[in-house]
Amino acid sequence: MKKLPLIFLFIGLVVGFISCSEEDENWNEYKEWRNTNNAWLTEQGKRLNPDGTRYYDTIRPDYDKGQYVLAHWFNDRKLTQGNLKPYYTSTVDVKYIGRLYNDEPFDSSYTLMADYGDSIFRTKVGRVIAGWTILLQEMHVGDSVEVLIPYQSAYGASGSGSIPPYSNLKFGVKLVNVPFWEIEE
Template structure:
């Protein structure tokens, strides 16, 4: 299932609201903006204090921009993804933008009216909990994913297990995609399994 990961996922039609309808995502953009500001500030404080289990990683496309004599590259909080390192792998290489990968993933939203732990909108494994004995990793091109996802993949090594927080500016911005409403920050559980360069096949397990 790649409904909410691959760029260009189909949009869904929201049900029309009536007076008796419970609004699932009230003041959603404002909630996501506030969440991101608070998370960014808290993470920056941890990083500045020397906590290496948290990372602020700039959007890969902006990271490659160079300062010039007349202008400097500036970063805003929404230009970063935030990473909480759960496990560090033993791999040496990191995927390139043109590579393919096998990765276990589960994506969820911020808590909403009825999804108090956050709606799980997409997952590569069956069930809510990850089981290394039964889960099958998804195959994908790094370049086929949204900016936040591809930024994370390009900094991971095989065996890494990260929780990755993406601002909506590096996800679907102001558009709906699958079960993801507009202006949604995304939270992913990612486990990188394998990297393959163009022309090289990935494994099947």
């Protein structure tokens, strides 16, 4: 029994070492991609509207001030402020298009065989990448947003499928519905 904690410690160290080795390899292999992505995100964060105001709002969740997304609403938020707004535990129906920083598309609800309506993607707010979770909790039904998600709040140093490691992502997102909406108690 006394050896069991030592075995778990050893396994944890091995997994941590392997993870760090993979991240170190990706860090060097994707240096140019990472630097180009980060330069683009910094440039977009400074983007201004014609009236001199910031084009993107920075949204930082109260629960983790180290994470953020940049969001630009295409609709007048005053017109949707009374509409349903999802919680972390909510189910949402959204339409979206995902692109890499260079506008290369990698995913879209418009290509899905939708069970819930035309081009609808249904998911739990807490079961998507951190950047989406941050954004969705700030949206109301009817909002249309362009969101830029830093790689740390997306797929990080490992990437996913056709998304390379260290990819800052750009999504067009429309919150269509919050089915099964729960009342906060």
